[in-house]
Amino acid sequence: MGIDWSLFWDSLGPLALAALVGTIPLALASFALGMVLAVGAALMRLSKNRLVSAIARLYISVIRGTPLLVQLFVVFYGLPSLGLVINPWPSAIIALSLNVGGYAAEVVRAAILSVDKGQWEAAYMVGMSRRTALRRVILPQAARVAVPPLSNTFISLVKDTSLASLILVTELFRKAQEIAAFTQEFMLLYIEAGLVYWVICLALSSGQMRLERRLDRHVAVA
Amino acid sequence: MSLSPDSSVGGAPALLSVRGVTKSFGDNEVLKSVDLDVSRGEVVAVIGASGSGKTTLLRCLNGLETPDAGVVSVGAVSVDFASAGQGRGGVKALERAKGSLRDQSAMVFQHYNLFPHRTVIENVIEGPVVVQGRSRDEARADALVLLDRVGLAEKADAYPHQLSGGQQQRVGIVRALALKPELLLFDEPTSALDPELVGDVLLLMRDLAAEGWTMVVVTHELQFAREVAAKVAFVDAGRVLEMGPPSQVLGAPREERTRQFVRRLTHPL
Numbered sequence: 001m002g003i004d005w006s007l008f009w010d011s012l013g014p015l016a017l018a019a020l021v022g023t024i025p026l027a028l029a030s031f032a033l034g035m036v037l038a039v040g041a042a043l044m045r046l047s048k049n050r051l052v053s054a055i056a057r058l059y060i061s062v063i064r065g066t067p068l069l070v071q072l073f074v075v076f077y078g079l080p081s082l083g084l085v086i087n088p089w090p091s092a093i094i095a096l097s098l099n100v101g102g103y104a105a106e107v108v109r110a111a112i113l114s115v116d117k118g119q120w121e122a123a124y125m126v127g128m129s130r131r132t133a134l135r136r137v138i139l140p141q142a143a144r145v146a147v148p149p150l151s152n153t154f155i156s157l158v159k160d161t162s163l164a165s166l167i168l169v170t171e172l173f174r175k176a177q178e179i180a181a182f183t184q185e186f187m188l189l190y191i192e193a194g195l196v197y198w199v200i201c202l203a204l205s206s207g208q209m210r211l212e213r214r215l216d217r218h219v220a221v222a
Numbered sequence: 223m224s225l226s227p228d229s230s231v232g233g234a235p236a237l238l239s240v241r242g243v244t245k246s247f248g249d250n251e252v253l254k255s256v257d258l259d260v261s262r263g264e265v266v267a268v269i270g271a272s273g274s275g276k277t278t279l280l281r282c283l284n285g286l287e288t289p290d291a292g293v294v295s296v297g298a299v300s301v302d303f304a305s306a307g308q309g310r311g312g313v314k315a316l317e318r319a320k321g322s323l324r325d326q327s328a329m330v331f332q333h334y335n336l337f338p339h340r341t342v343i344e345n346v347i348e349g350p351v352v353v354q355g356r357s358r359d360e361a362r363a364d365a366l367v368l369l370d371r372v373g374l375a376e377k378a379d380a381y382p383h384q385l386s387g388g389q390q391q392r393v394g395i396v397r398a399l400a401l402k403p404e405l406l407l408f409d410e411p412t413s414a415l416d417p418e419l420v421g422d423v424l425l426l427m428r429d430l431a432a433e434g435w436t437m438v439v440v441t442h443e444l445q446f447a448r449e450v451a452a453k454v455a456f457v458d459a460g461r462v463l464e465m466g467p468p469s470q471v472l473g474a475p476r477e478e479r480t481r482q483f484v485r486r487l488t489h490p491l
């Protein structure tokens with residue numbers, strides 16, 4: 001049983017295209033929204049108001065305690081029974097960003113807590129409000145701490161987008177399934193899809209390293 | 223004898239006045255009714271053992287900490303903490319009151335607390351530009367004058383971690399000055415410094431005192447207190463136990479506790 005190299009090369013274009021217009025935009029959009037949710041949930045978690053903090057804790061607990069696949073299915077197949085029909089793409093973005101938000105919230109919270117208390121005091125001392133202190137002093141320093149773990153979150157997310165194939169989003173993995181079903185070359189196509197994911201993740205890892213080096217430039221390693 | 227409102231009994235009017243300030247952390251009563259007056263242009267050194275409440279007192283003066291009771295007045299701002307924060311909208315009102323108190327003073331921290339992600343000059347202009355809304359160019363020009371004065375103009379674009387501790391603390395002082403406060407608060411500004419770097423910072427503070435800045439300085443540098451301060455306040459277990467000219471408090475203390483503390487600082491062995 002040899003490898004059908006011509007099928008391999010012929011499939012690479014469609015797979016790469018599916019990654020480019022499916023997987024990558026899906027990951028980027030979900031990550032961006034997820035980070036907004038994460039910062040919001042982290043700040044709620046740190047709130048002195050117990051109710052606010054409890055709501056954030058519940059959200060984080062539910063997201064981390066249930067499978068992503070279940071979350072995707074609830075949004076896409078579950079909500080319609082409540083009369084709420086959402087298309088595959090928005091469903092995938094909603095479920096994935098909620099998921100990322102839940103995981104990244106704890107990372108962001110830990111990063112905010114890791115900033116020295118003296119930084120808050122200095123920010124207040126120069127007259128800043130809590131909001132301004134967060135924006136100008138605390139979050140920039142927390143970001144430096146959060147970049148490595150959040151990069152890992154993003155890399156996981158890229159791979160997790162493959163689950164969106166199960167709610168009919170044509171991304172990289174679904175494209176591979178389509179070609180495989182048509183050609184009956186399952187092994188070849190699934191390995192090829194895996195390779196494309198791998199290349200994307202390698203590129204992201206190297207980007208991560210460069211970003212970390214840049215962020216460390218101005219700050220002595222504590 | 224003048225009858226102008228400025229000539230209150232006992233000399234210049236108080237710029238800072240503290241009356242009956244108390245503060246507890248849980249069961250730990252850290253400040254037990256503190257009174258303190260500082261006239262405009264006066265330097266007061268605050269001394270006392272570690273844990274006696276000196277830092278907490280300073281933090282109460284500029285709203286970093288909320289006293290349980292008592293009145294803090296700086297310049298035109300006066301906050302009565304017994305009533306502030308009560309009733310509807312009290313929390314917001316209290317935050318506003320602390321904010322206006324904070325606008326009156328600027329603090330120099332023991333560990334400098336410079337913003338590590340910003341350059342020296344950015345550290346200095348952060349408050350003036352972001353909070354006070356001054357123009358960037360104007361704030362930069364002012365900041366450069368101040369930095370030049372402390373011999374750090376050429377470090378304007380360096381990051382804090384590239385400076386020595388003494389240089390960082392001088393930037394901390396410049397950051398405080400750039401806010402143009404009525405009152406300067408120093409919390410053991412030289413305690414974290416290597417001994418050979420202490421002198422520059424103390425000299426700068428002496429110059430500021432000579433220029434007429436009103437300063438409250440928590441310090442263990444008795445020589446500085448003796449030469450620069452008009453008054454020394456000895457804090458013991460959350461009270462100002464004794465206050466007066468350095469010659470009295472450091473030279474001939476009335477209280478046995480003060481005597482012991484001063485002796486231990488002067489003769490550690």
Ligand SMILES: Nc1ncnc2c1ncn2[C@@H]1O[C@H](COP(=O)(O)OP(=O)(O)O)[C@@H](O)[C@H]1O
Pocket residue numbers: 247250252270271272273274275276277278279
């Ligand atoms: N935020 C805080 N929470 C609880 N206890 C505190 C806090 N800040 C200070 N304390 C306590 O208050 C006391 C006085 O501290 P501090 O004002 O720092 O004294 P000093 O500056 O004279 O060394 C200490 O017992 C300290 O543990």
Ligand SMILES: [Mg+2]
Pocket residue numbers: 276277278410
């Ligand atoms: Mg202290």
